[in-house]
Amino acid sequence: MMSNSIRSDSYSESVKRGIHPLTTSPIVQQRRSATTGNVSRTSTHFPSMSNLSSNSRSATVSAIATSASSHQRLPSPRHSMDTHVKKTMAIPKAKPPREVALRVKFIRLGEVNTLHEKFYAEVVIEARWLYDPEATSWNPNLYVKNALGDIKQEVASEFVNHLDESVSANNKGNDIVYVWEIRKVVGTFWEKLELNSFPADVQQLSLQIVTRCPIEECVLVENRFQPSMVNREAFLAQQEWFLYEHIETRSTITTEDFSFRPIRQSTFLVTCCVARRPGYFYWNVYLLIFLITLIALTVYGVAPEHPQSRLQITCTLLLTSIMFRWSVSRLLPPVSYLTLLDKYTLVSLVFISLNSIWHSIIGFLIRHTSISKMIDYYVLSLFTLFFFIYHFLMAFFLFQALRSRQVMLESDRQYASKLAGMFETFVQGHHAVQRFQERLNSSRASLFV
Structure with missing residues (x-):
């Protein structure tokens, strides 16, 4: 405790007398002296202007002036940017189409x-x-x-x-x-x-x-x-x-x-x-092929013991269907897909061909085996069911195709309303819509038949 008090007293006395190192050599003076020393050391490698001759001094001054003037001639970034903007604005803009x-x-x-x-x-x-x-x-x-x-x-x-x-x-x-x-x-x-x-x-x-x-x-x-x-x-x-x-x-x-x-x-x-307008094809193609296919079922009225008579009738019907198929194909371009009429005629040909195959089979079985004739009636019932099913499907597909015409008629009605809105008076627009409705009602039946 005594030593600490003595040390503190000596510190205070030294500060008052101005002999303490922190008060005699401040940090700023130390940095200034250090900078001066560095400058003096540098001057040993680069002699000062006072030590140079008059000719050397003038040459040095002219070199400095030349570098300064060249530095002033360099374009500033702002000047370069303004020049670029002016050049961009000078380019002619493309006209809109x-x-x-x-x-x-x-x-x-x-x-x-x-x-x-x-x-x-x-x-x-x-x-x-x-x-x-x-x-x-x-x-x-x-x-x-x-x-x-x-x-x-x-x-x-x-x-x-x-x-x-x-x-x-x-x-x-x-x-x-x-x-x-x-x-x-x-x-x-x-x-x-x-x-x-x-x-x-x-x-x-x-x-x-x-x-x-x-x-x-x-x-x-x-x-x-x-x-x-x-x-x-x-x-x-x-x-x-x-x-x-x-x-x-x-x-x-x-x-x-x-x-x-x-x-x-x-x-x-x-x-x-x-x-x-599909009316021509309804009466001249669909109806005739329907009748030909229906007649193929009447061949079962001939006794199965005479398959030659059955085959003669069915082959005649098959050739007639092929002739109709060929005559219809002449009306169309050679496309790579099947139309609705193609599907109907091909199914009818397959139906008649299956009947012909069965007639030859039942004639062979009756001649060489003791098979009952009732199986022929079962096959007739099966073919009759198939006949009605595929005709129902064809009628459904045909109805689906005709539904697109209703969409077209609705587009016609909207278009007539659009034109009516462009007339100068309401009476003119109303008469235009009325004329469209009259044409629509008169042509609706002929459109589907």
Whole structure:
């Protein structure tokens, strides 16, 4: 305890007298002296300016000035960024593609050739786009891609305003001006037919309208104010087909392969729908094959001891069914799938063939064995049950195919309501819907028969 008190007293006295090391040599002075020592040591390798000669001093000064001036000439980051922005803004921006509104009118539809998958049509294609004074001669160069052979075309165009009023060349700068082009196309067009439900099939007759301009320059769209239409009164194949009133449109993109580099082009698809009238096939094919198959069951009235008589009748019926099958196949293209009528005729051929096989078997068994004749009646009952079952299934499939026509009729009703909303007065729209209902009621029976 005494030693601690003596040590503390000596510490306080040394502080008061200013002889303590912490008070005589502060940390700042130590760092300053250390820095001075480092500078003095460095000066031994790089002599100071005072020790240099006058010529060396002037050369050194000029070198420093030159480096300073060159440093000032270096562009700053901000200056480089401003220059890059100016160059980017100076690059011309690409123009958006020009929209061409299309409206198609089927003024006449001719024969629909199921065998060669083509149809005849006379259509009017109305194209409308905004007039550009900087490109006065611009044109979308429309053409129908699925046309067969040489087609006839008539083209006319004029300048109109938004009210479809003609505008002279002197007044084009005072209002929004459109270029209205009307193109009449007459010819034969190809269409892939879907014959799975033949003869109760519904076909889509389409036109593929394509522009020769790339997709970056021109886009084909639907005319929202004047929808496409079809003239049902000028349909030349009304005895064989039923023409619906609604028009389906769709815009897509196709590729032009006949070029050094593939070009993506805008394509406008316009489709009208037709349904085959199946009455001819009901009476001339279905009924006759039904009767032939039914007569095959009456052969069991001949005694099984005379199989030659049974086989003679069934083979005649089989050849008759094959003849009908061949005559119907001439009306259709050679497709790789079976239609409804193909399925019915093939099942009937198989039915008659199975009966012929049984007649030969029962004749052999009766001659060489003591088999009872009752087994022939059991087989007759089995074939009769099979006859009614497969006819019931065929009628069900035919009914399912005919249900798609109800969907088309509903689309017609919606399309008529859409057109009625575009008339100027309510009375005009109401009369249009009434006329559609009258046509629908008068043609509903003929549509399914």
